[in-house]
Amino acid sequence: MTGRQQWCDAVLAGPGGAMTDEVGVITGPLTLRTTVLPDGGRVRIEVQYEDAEEWYTLTGSPVPHRGDPAAVHSAALAAVRAGHAAEAPRQARS
Template sequence: MTPLHPQQTRPVIPAATAAAGAPAPAAAAATAAAGAPAPVPGFAPAAEEGVRLVGFTTAGPGGAMTDEVGVITGELTLATEDLADGTAALTVQYTGAEEWYTLAGSPVPLPEAGLARLHEAALAAIGAGGGAHAPAPPA
Protein backbone atom coordinates (compact mmCIF):
# COMPACT_ATOMS: atom_id res chain seq x y z
CA MET A 1 0.00 0.00 0.00
CA THR A 2 1.32 3.44 -0.93
CA PRO A 3 1.81 5.66 2.15
CA LEU A 4 -0.22 8.86 2.24
CA HIS A 5 1.59 12.13 1.73
CA PRO A 6 1.53 14.43 4.79
CA GLN A 7 -1.62 16.54 4.76
CA GLN A 8 -3.33 14.21 2.25
CA THR A 9 -7.07 14.10 2.69
CA ARG A 10 -9.21 11.00 2.37
CA PRO A 11 -12.32 11.17 0.19
CA VAL A 12 -15.45 12.67 1.70
CA ILE A 13 -17.93 10.12 3.02
CA PRO A 14 -21.20 11.35 4.53
CA ALA A 15 -21.28 10.28 8.18
CA ALA A 16 -24.61 8.50 7.68
CA THR A 17 -23.08 6.39 4.91
CA ALA A 18 -19.96 5.64 6.94
CA ALA A 19 -22.04 4.78 10.00
CA ALA A 20 -24.14 2.38 7.94
CA GLY A 21 -20.93 0.65 6.92
CA ALA A 22 -21.46 1.20 3.20
CA PRO A 23 -18.18 1.63 1.36
CA ALA A 24 -17.62 4.89 -0.50
CA PRO A 25 -17.59 3.22 -3.96
CA ALA A 26 -21.06 1.78 -3.33
CA ALA A 27 -22.31 5.21 -2.32
CA ALA A 28 -20.78 6.74 -5.46
CA ALA A 29 -22.35 4.05 -7.63
CA ALA A 30 -25.74 4.67 -6.04
CA THR A 31 -25.37 8.41 -6.68
CA ALA A 32 -24.39 7.83 -10.29
CA ALA A 33 -27.28 5.38 -10.78
CA ALA A 34 -29.68 8.05 -9.51
CA GLY A 35 -28.53 10.35 -12.34
CA ALA A 36 -26.44 12.68 -10.18
CA PRO A 37 -22.77 13.24 -10.94
CA ALA A 38 -20.37 11.09 -8.93
CA PRO A 39 -18.71 12.93 -6.03
CA VAL A 40 -15.17 14.18 -6.48
CA PRO A 41 -12.87 12.56 -3.89
CA GLY A 42 -11.82 15.09 -1.27
CA PHE A 43 -14.61 17.58 -1.92
CA ALA A 44 -18.32 17.85 -1.22
CA PRO A 45 -20.98 20.54 -0.89
CA ALA A 46 -20.38 22.47 2.34
CA ALA A 47 -24.05 22.40 3.35
CA GLU A 48 -24.47 18.61 3.23
CA GLU A 49 -25.32 17.40 6.72
CA GLY A 50 -22.88 14.88 8.13
CA VAL A 51 -20.04 15.46 5.66
CA ARG A 52 -16.71 14.67 7.30
CA LEU A 53 -13.23 15.20 5.88
CA VAL A 54 -10.30 13.24 7.30
CA GLY A 55 -6.64 14.08 6.69
CA PHE A 56 -3.19 13.32 8.02
CA THR A 57 -0.29 15.56 8.97
CA THR A 58 2.73 15.79 11.23
CA ALA A 59 2.33 18.46 13.87
CA GLY A 60 4.95 21.18 13.77
CA PRO A 61 6.94 22.25 16.84
CA GLY A 62 4.49 23.01 19.63
CA GLY A 63 1.84 20.63 18.25
CA ALA A 64 -1.92 21.10 18.30
CA MET A 65 -3.89 22.30 21.33
CA THR A 66 -6.85 20.18 22.42
CA ASP A 67 -9.57 20.90 24.96
CA GLU A 68 -9.22 17.55 26.70
CA VAL A 69 -5.48 16.85 27.05
CA GLY A 70 -3.65 20.02 26.04
CA VAL A 71 -0.96 19.86 23.36
CA ILE A 72 -0.50 16.74 21.23
CA THR A 73 2.37 16.23 18.79
CA GLY A 74 3.61 13.77 16.19
CA GLU A 75 1.64 12.03 13.44
CA LEU A 76 -1.94 13.27 13.74
CA THR A 77 -5.27 12.67 12.03
CA LEU A 78 -7.69 15.60 11.65
CA ALA A 79 -11.43 15.23 11.09
CA THR A 80 -13.48 18.26 10.02
CA GLU A 81 -17.25 17.76 10.11
CA ASP A 82 -20.07 19.98 8.86
CA LEU A 83 -22.56 20.18 11.72
CA ALA A 84 -25.31 21.46 9.35
CA ASP A 85 -25.97 24.48 11.56
CA GLY A 86 -23.45 26.81 9.94
CA THR A 87 -20.57 25.48 12.05
CA ALA A 88 -17.94 22.79 11.73
CA ALA A 89 -16.33 20.59 14.38
CA LEU A 90 -12.60 19.84 14.26
CA THR A 91 -11.22 16.84 16.11
CA VAL A 92 -7.72 15.32 16.18
CA GLN A 93 -6.20 12.04 17.21
CA TYR A 94 -2.83 10.37 17.24
CA THR A 95 -2.88 8.53 13.90
CA GLY A 96 -3.96 4.96 14.53
CA ALA A 97 -5.37 5.63 18.01
CA GLU A 98 -9.01 5.31 19.02
CA GLU A 99 -9.40 8.49 21.09
CA TRP A 100 -10.42 11.75 19.42
CA TYR A 101 -9.84 15.17 20.98
CA THR A 102 -11.50 18.50 20.25
CA LEU A 103 -9.13 20.94 18.55
CA ALA A 104 -9.12 24.08 20.71
CA GLY A 105 -11.49 26.70 19.34
CA SER A 106 -13.87 24.15 17.78
CA PRO A 107 -16.60 24.36 16.67
CA VAL A 108 -16.05 27.27 14.29
CA PRO A 109 -18.32 29.07 11.83
CA LEU A 110 -18.24 27.38 8.43
CA PRO A 111 -16.48 29.81 6.05
CA GLU A 112 -18.01 30.81 2.72
CA ALA A 113 -15.09 29.02 1.04
CA GLY A 114 -16.51 25.75 2.36
CA LEU A 115 -15.64 22.76 4.47
CA ALA A 116 -12.71 21.60 2.30
CA ARG A 117 -11.00 25.01 2.64
CA LEU A 118 -11.48 24.99 6.43
CA HIS A 119 -10.03 21.46 6.58
CA GLU A 120 -6.99 22.51 4.52
CA ALA A 121 -6.44 25.56 6.76
CA ALA A 122 -6.63 23.40 9.90
CA LEU A 123 -4.15 20.87 8.46
CA ALA A 124 -1.78 23.75 7.64
CA ALA A 125 -2.15 25.21 11.15
CA ILE A 126 -1.38 21.85 12.78
CA GLY A 127 1.56 21.37 10.42
CA ALA A 128 2.91 24.75 11.52
CA GLY A 129 2.52 23.78 15.20
CA GLY A 130 2.71 26.39 17.93
CA GLY A 131 -0.22 24.93 19.88
CA ALA A 132 -2.47 25.16 16.80
CA HIS A 133 -6.12 26.03 17.32
CA ALA A 134 -9.09 25.71 14.97
CA PRO A 135 -8.70 28.34 12.23
CA ALA A 136 -10.65 31.54 12.81
CA PRO A 137 -13.01 32.67 10.05
CA PRO A 138 -11.74 35.50 7.87
CA ALA A 139 -12.52 38.98 9.23
Protein backbone atom coordinates (compact mmCIF):
# COMPACT_ATOMS: atom_id res chain seq x y z
CA MET A 1 0.00 0.00 0.00
CA THR A 2 1.32 3.44 -0.88
CA GLY A 3 0.32 6.79 0.51
CA ARG A 4 -0.34 7.94 4.00
CA GLN A 5 -0.10 5.30 6.73
CA GLN A 6 -1.09 7.25 9.87
CA TRP A 7 -3.51 9.98 10.96
CA CYS A 8 -3.41 11.79 14.30
CA ASP A 9 -5.84 14.46 15.55
CA ALA A 10 -6.91 16.18 18.74
CA VAL A 11 -10.51 15.49 19.74
CA LEU A 12 -12.72 16.41 22.68
CA ALA A 13 -14.57 13.30 23.83
CA GLY A 14 -18.32 13.74 24.10
CA PRO A 15 -20.36 12.82 27.18
CA GLY A 16 -19.47 9.29 28.24
CA GLY A 17 -16.04 9.41 26.57
CA ALA A 18 -14.24 6.71 24.62
CA MET A 19 -13.95 3.04 25.64
CA THR A 20 -10.47 1.53 25.75
CA ASP A 21 -9.33 -2.06 26.22
CA GLU A 22 -6.74 -1.18 28.84
CA VAL A 23 -8.40 1.31 31.22
CA GLY A 24 -12.09 1.49 30.31
CA VAL A 25 -13.63 4.86 29.51
CA ILE A 26 -11.46 7.94 29.10
CA THR A 27 -12.85 11.46 28.79
CA GLY A 28 -11.84 15.02 28.08
CA PRO A 29 -9.31 16.34 25.56
CA LEU A 30 -7.78 13.35 23.75
CA THR A 31 -5.56 12.54 20.80
CA LEU A 32 -6.77 9.90 18.34
CA ARG A 33 -4.26 8.01 16.17
CA THR A 34 -5.14 5.63 13.32
CA THR A 35 -2.36 3.51 11.82
CA VAL A 36 -2.47 1.17 8.82
CA LEU A 37 -1.30 -2.29 9.92
CA PRO A 38 1.35 -4.20 7.94
CA ASP A 39 -1.33 -6.47 6.42
CA GLY A 40 -2.61 -3.36 4.59
CA GLY A 41 -6.27 -4.22 5.09
CA ARG A 42 -6.80 -3.12 8.69
CA VAL A 43 -6.08 -0.13 10.89
CA ARG A 44 -5.27 0.16 14.58
CA ILE A 45 -7.04 2.98 16.41
CA GLU A 46 -5.58 4.34 19.64
CA VAL A 47 -6.34 7.23 21.97
CA GLN A 48 -4.40 9.05 24.62
CA TYR A 49 -5.04 11.88 27.02
CA GLU A 50 -3.86 15.11 25.44
CA ASP A 51 -0.11 15.59 26.02
CA ALA A 52 0.26 12.16 27.68
CA GLU A 53 2.73 9.48 26.62
CA GLU A 54 0.66 6.30 26.99
CA TRP A 55 -1.63 5.17 24.18
CA TYR A 56 -4.73 3.01 24.71
CA THR A 57 -6.48 0.77 22.19
CA LEU A 58 -9.94 2.02 21.24
CA THR A 59 -12.21 -0.96 21.93
CA GLY A 60 -13.02 -2.82 18.73
CA SER A 61 -9.69 -2.03 17.08
CA PRO A 62 -8.17 -3.16 14.75
CA VAL A 63 -10.80 -2.78 12.03
CA PRO A 64 -10.88 -3.31 8.25
CA HIS A 65 -10.73 -0.16 6.14
CA ARG A 66 -12.20 -1.15 2.75
CA GLY A 67 -9.49 0.69 0.83
CA ASP A 68 -9.79 4.07 2.58
CA PRO A 69 -8.14 4.15 6.01
CA ALA A 70 -8.74 7.91 6.27
CA ALA A 71 -12.49 7.21 6.27
CA VAL A 72 -12.07 4.97 9.31
CA HIS A 73 -10.09 7.70 11.07
CA SER A 74 -12.85 10.24 10.31
CA ALA A 75 -15.53 7.84 11.57
CA ALA A 76 -13.55 7.20 14.76
CA LEU A 77 -13.18 10.95 15.37
CA ALA A 78 -16.94 11.38 14.96
CA ALA A 79 -17.62 8.50 17.35
CA VAL A 80 -15.32 9.90 20.04
CA ARG A 81 -16.85 13.38 19.64
CA ALA A 82 -20.28 11.82 20.20
CA GLY A 83 -19.05 9.98 23.32
CA HIS A 84 -21.29 7.32 24.89
CA ALA A 85 -18.28 5.02 25.54
CA ALA A 86 -17.34 5.27 21.85
CA GLU A 87 -15.74 2.25 20.23
CA ALA A 88 -13.92 1.75 16.94
CA PRO A 89 -16.29 2.06 13.97
CA ARG A 90 -17.30 -1.32 12.59
CA GLN A 91 -17.83 -0.03 9.05
CA ALA A 92 -16.72 3.26 7.56
CA ARG A 93 -17.95 4.66 4.30
CA SER A 94 -15.25 4.87 1.69
